[in-house]
Amino acid sequence: MGKIIPSIRQRLDRAGILLSGLCVVHCLVSILIVSALGIGGEFLFAPIIHRIGLAVALVIAAVAIGWGALRHRRAAPFVTAMMGLTFMGGALAMPHGIGEVVLTIIGVALVSLGHILNLRHAH
Numbered sequence: 001m002g003k004i005i006p007s008i009r010q011r012l013d014r015a016g017i018l019l020s021g022l023c024v025v026h027c028l029v030s031i032l033i034v035s036a037l038g039i040g041g042e043f044l045f046a047p048i049i050h051r052i053g054l055a056v057a058l059v060i061a062a063v064a065i066g067w068g069a070l071r072h073r074r075a076a077p078f079v080t081a082m083m084g085l086t087f088m089g090g091a092l093a094m095p096h097g098i099g100e101v102v103l104t105i106i107g108v109a110l111v112s113l114g115h116i117l118n119l120r121h122a123h
Contacts, residue, residue: 009071012064013115019060020112023053027101045096050104054088061085061111068118077121081114 030044043049061081069078087107094100 009064009067010119012060013068013119016057016060016064016115017112019053019057020108020115023057023108024105026053027104031101047092050092054085054092057088057108057111058085061114065114065118068121072118072121074117074121077114077118079114080117081111084108084110084112084114 026044026049033039034044065077065081069075084107087103087110089107091100091103091107094103
C-alpha cells in the first residue's frame, strides 16, 4: 500500500505538468487562430473554459503538492505552485488579450515547476 500512494501522487504531479503544457498551447494557439483567421473566439476565449481549467489545476495541485509537502516537508513546491495559481486567478480578472496570456503563462509555468519540484523531492 505504501508504494501505491506515492505512485498516485506522482501521476497527479505528471498530470499537473501535462495540464500546464496544454494550457500554454491553448493560450498561444487560440490567439494565433483568432488573430489569423478571425474564427473561434467565442469558444476559444469562453470564460467557462478558463474557470474550469483553473478549478482542475487547483484540485490537482492541492492533492499532489499538498500531499507531497506533508510527506517530504519542503515548502518550495507548495509556495511555487500557489504563486502560479495566484497568477492564473489574476489572469481570469483581466480582459482577453496579451496581459491575460502573459499572466496565465507565468502562472502555469510556476505550477508546472511546483509539480516538478514535488516529483524531485519525492525521491
